[in-house]
Amino acid sequence: MKPTDRSQVKFKPGILQNYLFILPAVLIFSVFYIYPFAKTFQLSLCQWDGIMPTTVFVGFANFKNVIFRNTAYWWQSMGNAGYITLIALTLQNLLALALAMACDRAIKSGNFYRVIFFIPPVLSEVVVGLVWKWIYNGDYGLLNYWLSQIGLSGLTRTWLADPKIALTAVAITHSWKGFGWGFIILLAGLQTIPRQLYEAARVDGANAWEIFKRITAPLMVPVFALVSILTVLGTMQAFVLVISMTGGGPGYHTEVPVTRILASMIASSRFGYACAQGIVFGLVLLVVSMLQMRIGKYAKTD
Amino acid sequence: MGIFKHLLDKRLLTLVSFLLIAACLSGCAERDRQKPEVLVWHWMTDRDPAFEELTERYKNQTGVKVKFELYAPSDAYSQKVIAAAQAGTLPDIFSILGERRIFASFIIAGHITCLTSQMNADNNAWRNELFSNALAVNEFSTANQYGVKAGIYGVPLDTMNIQLLYNKDLFKKAGLDPDLPPVSWQEFIEAGRALTAAGIPGLVSGWGEIWMIDCFASNLAWNLMGKDKIIATIKGEVPYTDPDWITVLSLFKEMADTGMLAKGMITMVNKDAEQAFANNRAAFAFNGSWCVNVYRGMNPNLNYATMMFPRLSDEHPVVIWGGAGASFMVNQRSNNKEKAIEFLKWITAKQQQVYLAQTTNNLPSNKDSLSAIAPSLRQFADDMDKTVHPSLLPAGEHPLVIEAFDKGIQSIIIGESSPREIAERVQRVKDRERR
Numbered sequence: 001m002k003p004t005d006r007s008q009v010k011f012k013p014g015i016l017q018n019y020l021f022i023l024p025a026v027l028i029f030s031v032f033y034i035y036p037f038a039k040t041f042q043l044s045l046c047q048w049d050g051i052m053p054t055t056v057f058v059g060f061a062n063f064k065n066v067i068f069r070n071t072a073y074w075w076q077s078m079g080n081a082g083y084i085t086l087i088a089l090t091l092q093n094l095l096a097l098a099l100a101m102a103c104d105r106a107i108k109s110g111n112f113y114r115v116i117f118f119i120p121p122v123l124s125e126v127v128v129g130l131v132w133k134w135i136y137n138g139d140y141g142l143l144n145y146w147l148s149q150i151g152l153s154g155l156t157r158t159w160l161a162d163p164k165i166a167l168t169a170v171a172i173t174h175s176w177k178g179f180g181w182g183f184i185i186l187l188a189g190l191q192t193i194p195r196q197l198y199e200a201a202r203v204d205g206a207n208a209w210e211i212f213k214r215i216t217a218p219l220m221v222p223v224f225a226l227v228s229i230l231t232v233l234g235t236m237q238a239f240v241l242v243i244s245m246t247g248g249g250p251g252y253h254t255e256v257p258v259t260r261i262l263a264s265m266i267a268s269s270r271f272g273y274a275c276a277q278g279i280v281f282g283l284v285l286l287v288v289s290m291l292q293m294r295i296g297k298y299a300k301t302d
Numbered sequence: 303m304g305i306f307k308h309l310l311d312k313r314l315l316t317l318v319s320f321l322l323i324a325a326c327l328s329g330c331a332e333r334d335r336q337k338p339e340v341l342v343w344h345w346m347t348d349r350d351p352a353f354e355e356l357t358e359r360y361k362n363q364t365g366v367k368v369k370f371e372l373y374a375p376s377d378a379y380s381q382k383v384i385a386a387a388q389a390g391t392l393p394d395i396f397s398i399l400g401e402r403r404i405f406a407s408f409i410i411a412g413h414i415t416c417l418t419s420q421m422n423a424d425n426n427a428w429r430n431e432l433f434s435n436a437l438a439v440n441e442f443s444t445a446n447q448y449g450v451k452a453g454i455y456g457v458p459l460d461t462m463n464i465q466l467l468y469n470k471d472l473f474k475k476a477g478l479d480p481d482l483p484p485v486s487w488q489e490f491i492e493a494g495r496a497l498t499a500a501g502i503p504g505l506v507s508g509w510g511e512i513w514m515i516d517c518f519a520s521n522l523a524w525n526l527m528g529k530d531k532i533i534a535t536i537k538g539e540v541p542y543t544d545p546d547w548i549t550v551l552s553l554f555k556e557m558a559d560t561g562m563l564a565k566g567m568i569t570m571v572n573k574d575a576e577q578a579f580a581n582n583r584a585a586f587a588f589n590g591s592w593c594v595n596v597y598r599g600m601n602p603n604l605n606y607a608t609m610m611f612p613r614l615s616d617e618h619p620v621v622i623w624g625g626a627g628a629s630f631m632v633n634q635r636s637n638n639k640e641k642a643i644e645f646l647k648w649i650t651a652k653q654q655q656v657y658l659a660q661t662t663n664n665l666p667s668n669k670d671s672l673s674a675i676a677p678s679l680r681q682f683a684d685d686m687d688k689t690v691h692p693s694l695l696p697a698g699e700h701p702l703v704i705e706a707f708d709k710g711i712q713s714i715i716i717g718e719s720s721p722r723e724i725a726e727r728v729q730r731v732k733d734r735e736r737r
Contacts, residue, residue: 050384051407069734138565139503139583161566163716246569247510251713266381268701269404 044275050265055272062276074277077255078284084171084256085235089228092175096182096227101216103183104190114187121180129244132173136160136245160246163253170254174241178234182227189223190216225296229289236285257281338369340642341393343386345379346628347372348595352661356654360645368645387413392633394642398456401701402693406448408631409455415632418453420643428647429454435686436461436667439626439693447697456629457646458667460658463624463682463689464517464590466612470605472585476500483609487553490612494562497585504562506584508572509715512708517623518588519711521611522550524690528618536697538736542707542728551714551721553614558715562586568712580604591682592627595663598678608681610688624689627664706731 044062046055066074099117103110120128135142138158147156159169193216201211217224239258242248248255248263261281265274344353353370361367371393373379380399386392392413398405408414421429421437429437440456442448470480476497484490494504509515523532527546534540535547557563564584567575572589579587580600587593587606597604613620632642648654655668659675665683666672672683692698710724719727 049404049407051387051404051413052411139578158566161569161716163718166569247571249510249512249569249709249712250716251709251718263705266377267705269407 040275040278043272044279046272048271049269050271051269058272062273063280065273066276066280073252073255074257074260076252077257077260078281080167080254081236081238081256083167084174084238085232087168087171088175088178088231088235091172092179093182093186093227093231095175096179097186099179100183100186100190103187114184117183118180120177123177125177125240126244128173128177129241132169132176133160133245136169161250163250166246166250166254170238170242170245173245174235174238177241178231181234182231185227185230186220186223189220193219221296221299225292225299228296229292232288232292233285236281236288338367340366340368340395340638340645342368342370342395342630342645343373343379343383343393344370344397344628345372345374345376345399347374348592349658349662349664352658355661356649356657359654360648364644364648366641366645387411390635392635394633394636394638395630395646396633397628397630402698403448405455405693406442406446406450409442409450410448412634413631414455415634415636415639415643416451416453416455417457417632417643420647421454428650431652431669432458432650432667433461433669433686435624435689435691436626436629439691440629456626456631457650458626458629459650460627460664460667461625461686462591462627462665463622463685464514464588465608465622465682465685466610467579467587467589467593467606467608469579469582469585469587470607472497472502472582476502476585483607484612485610487612487614491556491560491562494557494560494586498561503564503578503584504560505557505586505588506564506567506570506575506578507588508570508575509567509712510569510571512705512712514572514588515708515711516704519550519554519707520623520690520692521621522553522614523547524621525611525614525618526550529690529695533695533697536695536699538732542732543722543725548721548725551711551724554711554714555721558717563715568715576600579606591624591665591679592663594676594679594682598663606678608685610685620688621690622685622688623691624686625691625693626667700732700735702735703728703732 043055045057045059047058047062048055099113103113103117107113136159138144138156138161141159143159144156147153157165160166197215197219198211201215206214236256237258238256239262242254242256242259246254248259257277258281261274261277264270264277342353344350346353350370350372357368357370373382376399379397383392383396383398386396387408398408409416436458437454440458441454442450442452444452446452468480468483473480473483473493476493477500478493478496484493497504507514507518509518523546526549531540531544531546535542535544541547564570564575564578570578575584575587576589576593576596577600578584579589580597582601582604597606611620611622630646632639632646636642649658650668652668652670655666655671656674658664659666659671659679663676663679665679665686666675672680675683706728707724710719710728713719714721714724
């Protein structure tokens with residue numbers, strides 16, 4: 001084929017048409033993603049109370065303050081979100097995987113279970129938070145009631161006001177609310193594995209654990225990577241559950257980064273500082289996600 | 303294909319175009335007819351039906367259409383107002399919830415009309431109708447710390463104060479005299495002990511919303527050390543490690559040690575606390591005057607009364623947190639500014655205030671309307687002269703210091719930190735922010 005020179009390509013009507021086709025997507029992406037991000041970054045370099053028409057340029061002072069100064073509660077909130085994420089990555093995803101594997105088999109009423117397991121994610125987070133707050137209530141909560149009924153009165157407590165337990169209680173609720181997403185994605189992944197592989201393995205005498213280890217797990221690595229990235233991104237940004245269950249208390253024990261960002265923005269009117277917190281938080285999530293992708297790639301090639 | 307040919311028929315196209323334009327024009331005309339002349343944004347869910355009724359009355363009297371738009375809860379409302387200020391889309395009348403510095407920023411940014419001349423017109427006619435405490439929250443004096451030009455920038459719709467309430471039935475049950483509530487702090491603690499011994503939860507309040515803790519601590523501090531020392535602390539002349547401040551923090555520890563605080567109170571929102579008190583699950587409540595309406599809705603038979611905040615010291619007067627409840631501001635850039643001001647004058651006049659007080663059980667801002675209020679609300683009204691509000695102080699504390707102080711009290715209650723540790727922590731935050 002004869003090579004065409006660049007000026008010819010430039011004016012080819014087909015090329016212009018192609019650009020026209022992607023223009024709406026580019027516009028939407030620019031307006032709703034690029035512009036807000038650029039604006040957030042611009043504000044993070046300023047001191048602004050969110051109301052005055054003028055801002056004061058302070059350079060990277062807000063970033064310096066977020067990372068090195070006023071840091072105790074900010075990094076504690078990051079640690080709290082990390083803890084909730086750890087519970088979600090383990091408890092929530094193991095539960096999702098176990099249920100997905102159960103539903104992947106030809107069990108009776110499989111579709112019914114699929115619907116049931118997907119109910120928590122579609123419920124409003126505020127509703128879930130309030131219901132679980134009632135379950136955890138120290139006076140008339142369901143959890144304490146059942147513990148008393150089975151003779152474990154010694155374990156009853158005010159779950160959400162106890163600094164040692166409050167964060168775990170929130171994390172468990174978050175896992176309950178979120179396992180349905182992992183369940184659906186993992187189930188879809190399991191269903192792409194050819195059944196013949198399982199049959200061949202069984203013919204060769206492999207037991208359930210060996211089948212999982214040699215067939216299911218390796219073929220599911222990309223799905224595991226996807227689920228874990230979504231879990232990390234979703235859980236680190238947890239907010240509504242925390243606000244509706246504990247408001248970040250007692251003290252700072254259930255504060256998460258988003259509640260701190262909101263506190264900076266609304267409670268103390270430091271919009272620039274809040275934007276800097278948001279960017280630092282975004283960078284942390286970016287690094288974690290890239291690490292996860294690397295690990296996923298490594299596991300796949302291994 | 304035949305249909306397309308028909309559609310492309312010129313006559314049909316003309317007809318369709320004509321109909322579309324006509325429909326658009328009629329739609330615009332309809333919208334114009336329905337467009338309110340004065341738009342008000344508010345967050346008061348419980349008062350929405352009363353506002354609807356009042357706007358109808360106002361329209362009948364003056365022909366001016368006023369529309370109240372509800373945006374609840376208050377947090378969401380605050381954010382909406384700030385976003386609207388940034389976008390230049392504020393309504394004719396709105397409210398500012400939050401600290402005085404936010405109010406000041408709105409004024410400096412040119413969003414709020416100064417109402418001093420209207421208030422002072424006709425020998426201060428409008429000003430004299432309103433409770434001075436409620437109006438003071440909307441007023442900036444000369445040489446204020448925010449650099450705002452002196453004047454009145456808001457109109458109080460109602461007033462409020464936060465008091466201690468006690469359940470008379472639970473008092474009887476614990477062997478306490480329901481007609482003699484505790485007067486001193488010691489008696490309050492003793493009552494708490496008696497209630498705990500009788501298996502009755504003592505005090506309930508929404509201390510998960512930290513501003514309620516701040517109100518309680520403020521009452522204690524005012525009585526123990528007085529206004530001047532509080533101002534000196536805000537100015538940085540007295541540290542939070544001063545023995546008086548440590549005593550204030552220790553009083554929370556004393557309450558926690560007595561076992562008189564309801565379970566889970568430090569993560570409880572006020573709505574839950576109100577439910578607990580209304581359902582006879584706590585003997586004391588620390589709540590605002592709006593609670594009269596709330597308790598009536600939750601349990602009309604609740605047998606309760608207000609009591610003065612327990613006295614700690616005779617050196618300074620006992621005060622209670624309060625002042626303006628909801629205040630309205632007029633948008634400086636509104637095209638209907640005059641109409642908006644006229645409406646605010648009308649809604650704060652006696653007749654409308656009586657209606658609001660009777661239907662919503664909130665304390666009216668109009669002094670002449672008190673005769674119409676319910677007896678339970680009168681108990682709150684009687685103590686209006688003892689109210690103080692942080693907005694009235696010549697200096698305001700940094701929000702991070704307030705947060706450290708209130709969250710620190712939560713830590714003291716759960717036994718995680720001692721009062722001294724919290725005082726030192728608060729002072730560290732104060733020193734850092736002053737730098």
